[in-house]
């Protein structure tokens with residue numbers, strides 16, 4: 001079903017989601033590991049003593065070229081947001097990265113597969129053009145894309161060469177890393193923490209803020225394998241899960257699966273199959289439309305001098321048919337996962 005022709009209606013007759021369904025995303029406290037629950041802190045500090053699959057996957061650029069062709073592009077329209085205001089989440093990530101908040105352009109982007117828009121905050125000097133950003137974002141499967149509340153694109157490289165990071169439901173990307181491969185990795189972090197939460201809760205043995213990748217179920221999947229998919233996956237189980245996700249998407253959309261890239265894939269097949277079994281129907285919903293949206297209820301923030309006509313924007317999520325997505329409070333406070341910038 002294409003919702004694109006309905007967009008103008010959605011804009012004109014927008015109805016806000018009932019506040020009962022919507023919870024505000026709390027402010028992140030900071031980036032240090034102190035905010036992690038002790039279990040997550042331990043898990044994040046523990047490297048995986050598994051080799052990389054052999055032969056390894058080809059260069060990420062090979063995957064990127066294929067994903068760009070294989071993931072279905074979605075049409076989009078974007079609306080420039082009111083100048084003088086910034087979504088609070090974008091302001092937070094401007095501050096975290098010591099960037100002047102007045103240097104951001106904000107667009108609300110509607111994709112044809114969702115009645116609710118995505119706020120995208122792009123630094124005016126960002127390497128990636130709006131067109132590149134929105135075309136790429138439009139190829140992210142809607143079942144993943146719907147779990148991001150904001151996308152932030154920066155212009156300056158991270159001092160420690162991160163490519164991107166996710167905090168809660170906000171994905172922030174540094175120059176050169178706005179690629180489908182990196183986005184698959186970052187969205188997988190959100191799925192790991194949020195969408196798979198019921199599996200974590202069922203186990204009844206982990207504190208709030210524990211991701212699925214930090215449970216014994218994921219440990220078992222790794223234990224059944226001889227290897228992990230990439231060198232970066234060896235960082236810890238959380239990063240392993242996200243890189244498994246990155247290649248699992250290729251497995252699902254590349255003709256012949258990941259076996260076409262390397263026969264070494266069997267080395268991490270249990271991990272990949274667990275990821276696919278739990279998330280395939282969520283990432284690629286049958287109707288190919290969004291069913292839920294990550295949502296931020298906090299007021300937009302005025303930045304700099306307001307001009308005449310800079311009316312305060314309505315930060316409300318539009319769309320009557322959507323459930324809003326409730327971010328566990330601990331998620332935005334505790335979760336911060338980065339990705340190296342080299343070879344995005």
Ligand SMILES: [Zn+2]
Pocket residue numbers: 185186189238239242337338339
């Ligand atoms: Zn990561």
